[in-house]
Amino acid sequence: MRLVHRSGNFVALGLLLFACAGLFGCSETVPSGLLEAVESIDRDLVLLHAAEMSPDDYARFAHQWMALKARAEAEEDAIHWPWEQNDLEQALRRLEEEGVRTVAHLTERRESLRRSAEEQLTQVQDRFQILTSRVGTIDSRLVLGRKPVETDLWITQARSFYEQGQYEHSLHASEQAAQRIAEQALVLSRELGRYADRERITRWQEMAKDTVEWSRKHQASAIVVSKADRLLTLYRNGKRVLSYPVRLGFNGIREKLYQGDGATPEGRYRVAGKRGQGQTQFYRALVLNYPNADDRKRFLLGRKAGNIPRSRSIGGQIEIHGIENELMAQTLGCIMLDNSQMALLFTHVEKGTPVTIVGALQKDNSVALVLADLSVRTNEI
Amino acid sequence: MIRLPYVPFLLFCTILMIAGCAQPPAEQMSAAEQAVKDAQQSGAATYVPDEYAKLEGTLSAMKKEVADQEAKFALFRDYGKVEQLAATAKAEADRVKGEAVKKMDEAKSAAVQAHRDAQEAVKKAMDLVAKAPTGKDRAALESIKTDAEALKASLNDVQMMIDKSDYPAAKTKADAIREKSLAVSHEIETALAKVSKAKPVSGKKK
Numbered sequence: 001m002r003l004v005h006r007s008g009n010f011v012a013l014g015l016l017l018f019a020c021a022g023l024f025g026c027s028e029t030v031p032s033g034l035l036e037a038v039e040s041i042d043r044d045l046v047l048l049h050a051a052e053m054s055p056d057d058y059a060r061f062a063h064q065w066m067a068l069k070a071r072a073e074a075e076e077d078a079i080h081w082p083w084e085q086n087d088l089e090q091a092l093r094r095l096e097e098e099g100v101r102t103v104a105h106l107t108e109r110r111e112s113l114r115r116s117a118e119e120q121l122t123q124v125q126d127r128f129q130i131l132t133s134r135v136g137t138i139d140s141r142l143v144l145g146r147k148p149v150e151t152d153l154w155i156t157q158a159r160s161f162y163e164q165g166q167y168e169h170s171l172h173a174s175e176q177a178a179q180r181i182a183e184q185a186l187v188l189s190r191e192l193g194r195y196a197d198r199e200r201i202t203r204w205q206e207m208a209k210d211t212v213e214w215s216r217k218h219q220a221s222a223i224v225v226s227k228a229d230r231l232l233t234l235y236r237n238g239k240r241v242l243s244y245p246v247r248l249g250f251n252g253i254r255e256k257l258y259q260g261d262g263a264t265p266e267g268r269y270r271v272a273g274k275r276g277q278g279q280t281q282f283y284r285a286l287v288l289n290y291p292n293a294d295d296r297k298r299f300l301l302g303r304k305a306g307n308i309p310r311s312r313s314i315g316g317q318i319e320i321h322g323i324e325n326e327l328m329a330q331t332l333g334c335i336m337l338d339n340s341q342m343a344l345l346f347t348h349v350e351k352g353t354p355v356t357i358v359g360a361l362q363k364d365n366s367v368a369l370v371l372a373d374l375s376v377r378t379n380e381i
Numbered sequence: 382m383i384r385l386p387y388v389p390f391l392l393f394c395t396i397l398m399i400a401g402c403a404q405p406p407a408e409q410m411s412a413a414e415q416a417v418k419d420a421q422q423s424g425a426a427t428y429v430p431d432e433y434a435k436l437e438g439t440l441s442a443m444k445k446e447v448a449d450q451e452a453k454f455a456l457f458r459d460y461g462k463v464e465q466l467a468a469t470a471k472a473e474a475d476r477v478k479g480e481a482v483k484k485m486d487e488a489k490s491a492a493v494q495a496h497r498d499a500q501e502a503v504k505k506a507m508d509l510v511a512k513a514p515t516g517k518d519r520a521a522l523e524s525i526k527t528d529a530e531a532l533k534a535s536l537n538d539v540q541m542m543i544d545k546s547d548y549p550a551a552k553t554k555a556d557a558i559r560e561k562s563l564a565v566s567h568e569i570e571t572a573l574a575k576v577s578k579a580k581p582v583s584g585k586k587k
Contacts, residue, residue, distance in 0.1 A: 051430035059434045066438030067445065070469070074462050141524045146531035149561065153535060156557035169550075250519035262523065330519045 029075045034092050038065060041099035048106045049165070053113075057102050064095050110167070117167040120174040121158050127181050127377060128155060134370045135188070138228075139330075142251045142262070143191045144184050151180035185378040188371060192253060195228055195360050195367035204358035207268060211356040212238055221353050223320070223345075225335055227253060227264060228360035228367045232320070232335065234348055241348065244341045246320075249333035253367065255359075256290075256333060258299065258308045259315030264333050264357065265290050269318075271353040274346070283322025283339045284346045288355055290318035320345070320355065403458045405447045409467040413440065416474035424546070425481035428488070432477045439470040488548035495555035496539045502562035503532045509569040521572070525565055532562050 042065060045051075050058040071088055128151055135141050141148070158173035194200045208224045215222035216238025225232045225246065233243045251262030273287040291299065291314045302308040320335045322342035330336075335357075337345065360367065417440050425433040443466035450458045506529045513522050535558050542551035 046431045051434050055430070055434070058431065059437065062431070062434040063438035063441050066435055067442035070439065070442050070446075070462070070466055074465065139520060142520060142527065145527055146534065149528045149531035150535070152561055153532075153554065153557045156560055157553050160553050160556060169553075250523055262519065329521070332519065 029086065030072050030089050030092060034089065034096065035069070035072060038068075038092060038096050038099060041096065041103060044103045045099070045106070048103065048110055050102070050106050053110060053168075054102075054106060057106070061095070061099055061102060064091075064098075068092050068095060113167040113171070114162075114165075117158075117162050117170040117174070120171055120178075121155070121162055124158065124174045124177045124181065125155055128152070128177065130377065131181055131184060131374065134374060135184075138192075138253060138367050138370050139248070140188060140192060140253050140367075143254060144187055147180055147184045147187065151177050151184070154180060182378050185374040188374060192367050192371060194255070195365055196371050198363060201360055201363055201365075204266075205361055207356050207358055208361055211235070211268070211354050214354055215239075221348050221350065223349070223353060223355040224361075225320075225355065225357045226359075226361045226365075227266065227357065228362075228365035232337065232345075234345060236348065242341075242344070244337050244345070247330055247336040250330040252330065252333070256295070256315070257302050258312035260312065260332075261315075262330075262333060264331075264335060265295060265318055266357050266359055267292060267294050269355045269357065271349055271351055271355060274349070274351060275319075276346075280319075280321060282319070282324045282334075282336070284342050285319040285321035286346070286349055286353075286355075288318045288320070290316060403455070403460060405450070405460050406464045406467060409464055409471070410443065410447070413443065413467040413470035413474065416471045416478070420474045420478035420481060423478045423481045424485045425477050428481045428484035429477055432473075432480065436470065436473055436477055439466060439473060443467055443470055485546075485548070488552070489543075489546075492539075492543055492548040492551040492555065495552045495559070496536070496543060499539065499555040499558040499562065500536055502559045502566070503529065503536060506562045506565045506569070507533065509566050509573070513569050513573060525569060528561070528565050532558050532565070 042061070045058055045061065050061075068088065068091055072092070075088060132141075132148065135144065135148075154173050154177035158170045158177060161167070161170035161173055208226075211222045211224050212235050214220075215235040219237050221241075222235045223232060224235065227248060230246055230248065231243055232246045234241045248264040249256075249262045252264040254261065254263040256263035256265035267290075269288040269290060269292060271286045272289040275285040275287065277284060279285075295314065299308065299314045303310075315333070318334055320337065320342075321331075322339040323336060359365075417436055420433065420436060425436070443463055446463045446466060447460070450460055450463065510522075510526050510529050513525070535554070539551050539555045539558065542548075542554065
């Protein structure tokens with residue numbers, strides 16, 4: 001009887017332990033929702049392009065996440081006693097906290113990157129627009145060669161990357177565009193710097209003064225053309241008679257080097273011949289004695305320095321002429337006037353009349369002002 | 382005839398030998414590592430970077446598990462979890478590799494198509510430049526000509542990017558070239574329509 005009673009006690013104790021194990025030990029290894037929470041953080045990080053934006057942060061998260069996920073799967077059926085410490089749950093909670101912090105940090109970083117990319121893009125677009133407009137006002141687009149298109153392509157790429165949410169790529173493209181803009185400003189400064197060179201301007205002023213003086217001394221006509229002002233002035237007996245706006249070569253702002261460069265020469269010339277109606281396709285024309293000795297010397301020096309292609313000759317037949325077709329905006333290197341003005345000029349000028357073509361007559365000429373403005377903006381980049 | 386008292390001892394030695402011989406699943410681990418390497422070489426790190434990072438995470442968990450087991454007394458080593466992780470890593474690596482290859486092929490096709498479209502657009506612009514009258518706005522014409530040449534030269538950059546498998550950048554640049562070429566063509570077409578009456582300047586020296 002005592003034996004039966006003792007056996008009953010053992011069975012009761014066993015059942016109690018089993019019930020406790022069922023109640024506490026067989027509970028979930030990881031609370032429901034914790035794995036889903038970390039999974040959701042992972043999804044947020046993927047959406048934030050964390051693996052590209054901050055590879056180290058994401059790799060750290062992913063490594064921990066994969067290790068803990070594997071552990072959670074392996075320990076799914078494990079029995080834990082209530083007094084046992086659940087370090088998997090603790091590790092997952094730590095990862096969740098770290099993940100939330102990483103999401104917040106990356107969200108902030110991405111937004112800041114987006115703002116920078118937007119700002120840079122806007123800035124570079126504005127600068128390019130200003131440069132294009134300034135270059136247009138002094139007809140020097142050709143001086144820049146391929147650089148404007150290269151800049152344009154970088155800006156388009158920066159915009160495209162920005163729209164795709166690839167802000168780092170957008171920033172890189174904007175930087176490339178900014179670099180091209182700075183290069184263009186440098187090219188302009190190198191090619192047209194003489195318009196801002198005080199000594200050169202003084203020399204041009206002296207050339208013009210000599211021409212006017214010649215006109216006064218010889219009681220005759222003389223012409224001065226300022227390329228920066230796009231202005232032709234006729235002097236008679238040392239006095240200004242008329243001033244007309246002119247159009248130059250398609251690359252007129254540059255110093256003429258060779259045939260076909262579209263530049264209008266600078267120097268002291270004379271009218272070598274007059275062509276009336278029927279003798280020229282351009283209404284009326286005054287043929288200049290280009291190339292003169294200085295032009296030939298410059299040409300030879302340029303060729304020696306390798307600045308002039310071997311196939312190119314010095315060119316010629318530079319004229320002051322009228323308009324053949326209203327649609328012609330520039331010449332191939334000549335100086336072009338409206339026909340009514342050309343008619344008047346034609347009557348005032350004889351064979352041998354001096355024609356002095358200079359870059360600019362004022363220190364604050366249009367080209368110098370544009371160069372100064374671009375230089376300030378380039379320094380800001 | 383073995384005497385009875387030695388039986389438990391022999392049994393213990395046999396169990397010890399069997400348990401002591403538990404080795405990491407080298408073949409499976411190596412297959413998993415190779416699969417991850419293959420995925421990486423297939424461009425997974427570029428085209429599916431998050432998936433690839435997780436893959437590396439699984440591999441790293443596998444290695445850690447091996448180290449944990451090796452740190453235990455030989456009798457208690459169990460490489461079951463390592464086997465499971467190696468199998469997961471291998472299967473995932475194969476899947477990620479497939480996805481990376483698919484994405485890379487898509488990116489390549491898109492870049493090649495964009496390059497082709499850009500080439501066509503540049504050719505159209507160049508043809509129009511050749512047709513443009515020389516007697517009108519010569520500066521504009523020369524600028525357009527220079528632009529078209531610059532666009533043509535930029536096509537080489539796109540080809541170089543494609544050759545370097547930098548497909549997304551190649552596509553973006555090709556699209557930019559195409560867009561600019563269309564703008565140039567439009568500019569010439571507008572000019573052509575305006576100046577169809579303009580006469581060319583005779584071939585004078587200048």
